[in-house]
Amino acid sequence: MAHSAVAATALTPYCLRLSPGDDLKQCLQSFTESQAIAAGCILTTVGSLQQASLRFAGQDRATLLTGRFEIVSLVGTLSPEGLHLHLAIADSQGQMIGGHVMPGCLIYTTAEIVVGGLSGVTFQRRLDAQTGYRELEIAGGTPDESTRLTD
Numbered sequence: 001m002a003h004s005a006v007a008a009t010a011l012t013p014y015c016l017r018l019s020p021g022d023d024l025k026q027c028l029q030s031f032t033e034s035q036a037i038a039a040g041c042i043l044t045t046v047g048s049l050q051q052a053s054l055r056f057a058g059q060d061r062a063t064l065l066t067g068r069f070e071i072v073s074l075v076g077t078l079s080p081e082g083l084h085l086h087l088a089i090a091d092s093q094g095q096m097i098g099g100h101v102m103p104g105c106l107i108y109t110t111a112e113i114v115v116g117g118l119s120g121v122t123f124q125r126r127l128d129a130q131t132g133y134r135e136l137e138i139a140g141g142t143p144d145e146s147t148r149l150t151d
Contacts, residue, residue, distance in 0.1 A: 007138055012117040013043065017110060024049070024074075024105040025083060031115070032078045039123040039138070040078035040115050042085070047071045047111030052089055053104030054097070062102040065089075071111060072096060077136060078115065079123035084136065 014035060018027050032040060052065040069089035076085035087105065088098035125134035 007121050007140065009039070009118040009121050012119060014115045014117060016113050016115065018047070018107045018113065020050075020107055020109060022107045022111070023103060024087075024107065024111060025085065025101050025103050028078065028085070028113070028115075029083055032083070033080050035117065036080075037078055037115070037117045038080065039118040039121040041118065042074050042076050042078070043114040043116045045071055045074035045111060045113045047113075048108040049089060049105055050108040051104060051106040052087070053102040054087060054099030055102050056099045062104065063099075064104060065097070067091060068108055073098070074101075074113070076101070077123055079125065081123070081125045082134065 014031075014037075016031060018024065031037075048071060049069045050066070052069055053062045054065065055062045069091055071087065072090050073088040074085060076083060083101075085101035086098060087101045088096055090096045120140055122139040124137040124139060126137045127133070128135040
């Protein structure tokens with residue numbers, strides 16, 4: 001398995017709490033920009049939503065879900081050029097659903113989020129001719145032999 005970039009980096013954790021009615025994606029993008037995080041990741045998240053806007057695999061548009069949902073998992077990468085986030089939520093019956101986070105995921109009671117800022121690297125989004133999407137490009141960092149992946 002070949003990898004286009006592997007970089008060792010230091011981690012700076014940031015803790016934030018979102019309030020009722022906040023838009024999850026919009027707030028994380030604003031936070032990333034205000035803290036000048038050139039490369040970041042979601043370390044952990046707990047909270048709830050009153051509305052979820054998710055794009056499911058292979059779909060072109062978002063699906064809007066309303067109700068009360070527990071955030072089971074939020075993962076992703078952050079950069080000033082854009083976020084790539086996936087979310088898993090559970091409804092009142094414990095049924096789970098997940099997908100690509102779109103604008104319109106509105107906080108119900110809270111979202112307690114820990115973001116990891118990755119120093120010495122920059123995440124950029126570039127159009128990938130093979131996938132047709134703006135994919136992650138990693139710039140900078142110090143290659144570490146213990147983390148280098150090869151074929």
